[in-house]
Amino acid sequence: MRRLLAGTALAATLSCAAALPAAAEMTAAEREAFQAEVRAYLLENPEVLLEAMNELERREQVAAAERDRQMLGEQSDAIFNDPASWVGGNPEGDITVVEFIDYRCGYCRKAWQEVDELVAADGNIRFVLKEFPILGEESVLSSRFAIAVLQLHGGEAYKTAHDALLSMRSDATPEALARIAEEMGLESQPILERMSSDEVTKVIEDNHRLAQTMEISGTPTFVVGGTMVRGYVPLEAMQQIVAEQRQAKEG
Numbered sequence: 001m002r003r004l005l006a007g008t009a010l011a012a013t014l015s016c017a018a019a020l021p022a023a024a025e026m027t028a029a030e031r032e033a034f035q036a037e038v039r040a041y042l043l044e045n046p047e048v049l050l051e052a053m054n055e056l057e058r059r060e061q062v063a064a065a066e067r068d069r070q071m072l073g074e075q076s077d078a079i080f081n082d083p084a085s086w087v088g089g090n091p092e093g094d095i096t097v098v099e100f101i102d103y104r105c106g107y108c109r110k111a112w113q114e115v116d117e118l119v120a121a122d123g124n125i126r127f128v129l130k131e132f133p134i135l136g137e138e139s140v141l142s143s144r145f146a147i148a149v150l151q152l153h154g155g156e157a158y159k160t161a162h163d164a165l166l167s168m169r170s171d172a173t174p175e176a177l178a179r180i181a182e183e184m185g186l187e188s189q190p191i192l193e194r195m196s197s198d199e200v201t202k203v204i205e206d207n208h209r210l211a212q213t214m215e216i217s218g219t220p221t222f223v224v225g226g227t228m229v230r231g232y233v234p235l236e237a238m239q240q241i242v243a244e245q246r247q248a249k250e251g
């Protein structure tokens with residue numbers, strides 16, 4: 001990849017050199033000689049290209065982070081205070097962690113217990129889950145089930161269903177979901193009926209609309225305080241991000 005980027009950068013540099021205002025006043029032979037001189041310099045000093053690529057990457061990261069901060073500010077209430085989303089951890093915590101999740105996502109499953117550990121060990125994190133099914137019909141069925149449980153039976157039952165959905169190895173069929181409900185000591189039929197209700201559909205549609213506005217296209221995606229984390233990161237990295245956000249808030 002670096003070789004490809006370097007080649008692209010070299011070609012772009014030579015192209016830009018040819019497009020300089022002074023180059024327009026050169027003869028064809030002078031332009032060719034100038035380009036050859038630039039090329040020779042860059043080949044003799046390839047670190048210049050690496051420095052330029054590193055600086056470009058840095059600027060892109062800064063711009064992306066600023067864009068994320070702007071979107072977080074604009075959508076703050078929908079992200080952090082949506083009454084349709086489950087809230088766990090410490091409801092009065094000084095840092096809120098929001099996760100956009102798909103139950104059929106392998107990386108969501110990988111992050112699941114680490115995020116639980118993060119929240120439990122910290123003790124001062126408010127944790128919000130956003131149902132964001134994007135991986136097909138089984139994802140949608142799973143999210144509909146979880147939302148229906150939340151709406152009918154409350155937060156504790158929802159977390160139990162959430163954990164069961166992330167740990168299940170079978171296909172997410174209505175029959176399998178009914179078994180989860182029964183194992184939880186709940187009547188399955190009212191939950192299955194609720195799954196197709198307008199109230200459940202609205203939660204999913206609202207979350208998809210929010211994700212589109214936030215330029216979120218994959219799971220898991222986290223909002224940690226004032227920053228976005230796109231994709232899975234190990235527990236230690238999440239702890240560091242929380243610590244940085246806490247420090248920034250206090251500062």
